[in-house]
Amino acid sequence: MKQYKKILACYDSSVNSSRAIKHAVSLARTYDAKLYIIYVVEKTHPVNFLDRKEYLKLVKDFGKKILKRKVQSIKNNEQITAEPILKQGNVADEIIKFAKNERCDLIVVGSKGFGVMLRFFLGSVSNKLATYGKTPVLIIK
């Protein structure tokens, strides 16, 4: 029996999340697993400095762009097809929900990322993933 059939890697373009992607790609190749790469547009973050709709559109466009780039670079450099996933909501909740719905065997996430301010508001996403949900979590430092 394959230990990992579906791997969900969290990506936000930070150095830590790029390292997480590297591990996820190695595991997906080694276990011949399906690889998803997820970016979540944080909706619960309080926004004062911009119109809320405008802000969400900006972040959504950013997410689409970095996912597209990362999936392309994995295809070019690693010959692996990853599926990009864009969600909106609370980051940890959306990751846990997707992993559950798609029956992922493993979540791979960087220990930092999402920016200092955002982490201040959100708490550590990796800690939440480690504590809640049923899916094994690999935390990359």
Added chain:
Amino acid sequence: MKQYKKILACYDSSVNSSRAIKHAVSLARTYDAKLYIIYVVEKTHPVNFLDRKEYLKLVKDFGKKILKRKVQSIKNNEQITAEPILKQGNVADEIIKFAKNERCDLIVVGSKGFGVMLRFFLGSVSNKLATYGKTPVLIIK
């Protein structure tokens, strides 16, 4: 380049840690990595109900026994040679120290275990491993 060359799995005979061992064994086989299995005798735990020395000896004997059994069962059932490691001190600190000194690429740990009371005193070992240290941590639920 192999992603994982040295894997450190934490074991305390709990159901969760047994699941962690299963993942660690699969990864060690798949990546042809060296596998360590560690049990830490918690020394910082306050003991009132027994003589301290007597208590530590009991826990140490327990650790030795479960490590021996687990290593033997991995050898018999999985044809993999794991190295048992017994340490004394603070559980998370000793695991992080060993991983650093031996240059492990990965720590595999159950999200629970070590008993409800001990966790109350210690906090969650997996959370500490996820937060401190530099080694990637795989947390099994």
